[in-house]
Amino acid sequence: MGSIRRFASLAAAFGLVLAACSGGASPSPSASAAPPSEVPSASANAAQAAPVPGGLLDKIMKAGKLLVSTAPKYPPQSELQPDGTFKGFDIDVATEIAKRLGVKVEFATPDWTAITAGSWGGRWDMSVGSMTITIDRAKVLDFSPPYYGVPVQLTASVASGITTIAGLAGKTICSGQGTTYDQWLNGTLDYGTGQDLGKPPAGIKTTTLSPGSDCPVQWKAGRNDFQGWLSASTEVDAAIKAGLPVVKVGDPVYSEPLGIAVDKSGPADADFVAALKKIVDDMHADGTLKAFSMTWFGADFTTVK
Amino acid sequence: MEMTPGMTGPGPDTALQAARLEQPGAIVREVAAARARAGLRFRLVCLFTWLVVVGGFVLAIGTTGRVDPEFLARYTPLFLGGVPLTIFVAVVSIVFAVVFAIVGAIGRISTWAPVYALATLYVSIVRGTPFIVQIFFVYSALPQFGIVLPAIVAGIFALSFNYGAYMTEIFRAGIQAIPRGQIEAANALALSNGQTMRRVILPQAVRIVIPAVGNDFISMIKDSALVSFVGIQELFWRTQTIGSAKFRSFETLLFAAAVYWFLTIIFSLVQERLEKQMAESDRRI
Numbered sequence A: 001m002g003s004i005r006r007f008a009s010l011a012a013a014f015g016l017v018l019a020a021c022s023g024g025a026s027p028s029p030s031a032s033a034a035p036p037s038e039v040p041s042a043s044a045n046a047a048q049a050a051p052v053p054g055g056l057l058d059k060i061m062k063a064g065k066l067l068v069s070t071a072p073k074y075p076p077q078s079e080l081q082p083d084g085t086f087k088g089f090d091i092d093v094a095t096e097i098a099k100r101l102g103v104k105v106e107f108a109t110p111d112w113t114a115i116t117a118g119s120w121g122g123r124w125d126m127s128v129g130s131m132t133i134t135i136d137r138a139k140v141l142d143f144s145p146p147y148y149g150v151p152v153q154l155t156a157s158v159a160s161g162i163t164t165i166a167g168l169a170g171k172t173i174c175s176g177q178g179t180t181y182d183q184w185l186n187g188t189l190d191y192g193t194g195q196d197l198g199k200p201p202a203g204i205k206t207t208t209l210s211p212g213s214d215c216p217v218q219w220k221a222g223r224n225d226f227q228g229w230l231s232a233s234t235e236v237d238a239a240i241k242a243g244l245p246v247v248k249v250g251d252p253v254y255s256e257p258l259g260i261a262v263d264k265s266g267p268a269d270a271d272f273v274a275a276l277k278k279i280v281d282d283m284h285a286d287g288t289l290k291a292f293s294m295t296w297f298g299a300d301f302t303t304v305k
Numbered sequence B: 001m002e003m004t005p006g007m008t009g010p011g012p013d014t015a016l017q018a019a020r021l022e023q024p025g026a027i028v029r030e031v032a033a034a035r036a037r038a039g040l041r042f043r044l045v046c047l048f049t050w051l052v053v054v055g056g057f058v059l060a061i062g063t064t065g066r067v068d069p070e071f072l073a074r075y076t077p078l079f080l081g082g083v084p085l086t087i088f089v090a091v092v093s094i095v096f097a098v099v100f101a102i103v104g105a106i107g108r109i110s111t112w113a114p115v116y117a118l119a120t121l122y123v124s125i126v127r128g129t130p131f132i133v134q135i136f137f138v139y140s141a142l143p144q145f146g147i148v149l150p151a152i153v154a155g156i157f158a159l160s161f162n163y164g165a166y167m168t169e170i171f172r173a174g175i176q177a178i179p180r181g182q183i184e185a186a187n188a189l190a191l192s193n194g195q196t197m198r199r200v201i202l203p204q205a206v207r208i209v210i211p212a213v214g215n216d217f218i219s220m221i222k223d224s225a226l227v228s229f230v231g232i233q234e235l236f237w238r239t240q241t242i243g244s245a246k247f248r249s250f251e252t253l254l255f256a257a258a259v260y261w262f263l264t265i266i267f268s269l270v271q272e273r274l275e276k277q278m279a280e281s282d283r284r285i
Helices: A003-014 A019-024 A038-044 A056-063 A089-101 A112-116 A180-185 A214-221 A233-241 A270-285 A288-297 B014-022 B026-063 B069-080 B083-108 B113-127 B131-145 B151-176 B180-188 B193-230 B235-245 B249-284
Strands: A065-069 A078-080 A104-108 A126-132 A141-143 A148-157 A172-176 A205-209 A228-232 A246-248 A254-263
Touching: A056 A065, A056 A270, A065 A089, A078 A089, A078 B235, A089 A104, A089 A126, A089 A270, A089 A288, A112 A126, A126 A141, A148 A214, A148 A233, A172 A180, A172 A214, A180 A205, A180 A228, A205 A214, A214 A228, A214 B249, A228 A233, A233 A246, A254 A270, A270 A288, B069 B235, B069 B249, B083 B113, B083 B151, B083 B193, B083 B235, B083 B249, B113 B151, B131 B151, B131 B193, B151 B193, B180 B193, B193 B235, B193 B249, B235 B249
Parallel strands: A065 A104, A065 A126, A172 A205, A172 A228
Antiparallel strands: A126 A254, A141 A254, A148 A228, A148 A246, A148 A254
């Protein structure tokens, strides 16, 4: 059900010319939840156009607030402050999106695995959580174009004495539960773009913790039953800065395009995703994202492909 | 916990022997005083042992240099801000658990097969599946059937539904502990079955099961940490989130453990008083 709508909004999300095809498919009765005529051309100025009644954009505008899920275990992207509020790159991006939609922003804090699994049941409207756009996630979530990207870095514990990627062959590598890092280590990561993401070191075993930042914490605590840790370079840098016994191993192994996600099983979201695409494009063009990136990462990650 | 001096009284005491020889009536008082002294000494040694062990533990942790007091001081208000939510979740859940348990218990003693079967199925399924699975089911799986509970409602429902099943057996035992004569007497007074249950059996059964419910409440305070998995920002969620973000799980986990321990000590004291009062009214009967 709604597969055409899904296809259409996925196409819109990636900014592909395929949007025209879904426009051609518009007479299909199965797309009744979202009038298909709204899908292809709405990207021009969807925020100002009348939202689809009962759709996600309609719901957000009527409520006057955008409820964003965030995982505040990942500074500098998102972090819980002593006063209970949040700060970070993703928080700034979410706040800016709400501002451009003309609504308030609020944050919910579900478990990361609940966010990536889809079927949010309307508990929150969208995820600004540095989520890697993959072919599996695109089955249940609609994505904005990448709003930035980060290089992914292999690391080893100081205690292991490993300094090269080849040195990790046959060792155990830790990463976050339900993350794309775990998928890459197991050879199942697929962006759906045909991009070659390289191969993990030969003969490795994998283990997961939730969140992945707990991996290097185990080394500090004296647990050494895994030797490697794979994560975003931003998180690796934060760990090293925090004094954890982590060494970077080799150059980044691949990079990940990170998108803003919306639940496919929720209210019709084509017009919202189109508005989102425009806002993300605008934020790229007017330098807003670059400014946020410089503030939080000290580097421009908005051009990472 | 109440410490008893045990069987070891004071050893041979020359003052006691002298008293026995001169004034036989003073022996009782002497023995009582000696027992009181021994009891006090026992308690003091217990307290001292606790202080030495806990103090030694705290000192040992402090000297590892892994605890940053400034970090803890900065986040303590945030962590403790989760305590009211922890207690709220536990209190509301225990109330609903009692409701589930009463309904379940009545079903379990029902002579009507479908009702008995349903109640037994409830107890069997809930006790036969992990609690963490139940929480995720209520939160993540029910929306697929169109039932979307907000996180806090999902957490409280899962907790009370789970505890209700365990407490069903407690309530069933409590109901069955009421002597048959009570039911017969109620019948003789022409009370209906419903009236008998509501006015005669349940009030007495509740009194019997209250200590057990109190126990469950204390373990619920600890199990409420599991609702952090659906993003409820209670004590454990806060310590866990900050611990992961700041790479300082060691301190934050210790902090959470200490607060939960403190909470259970407080509620155990309340529970002890409650039990004593229950015993009191038993004696009056």
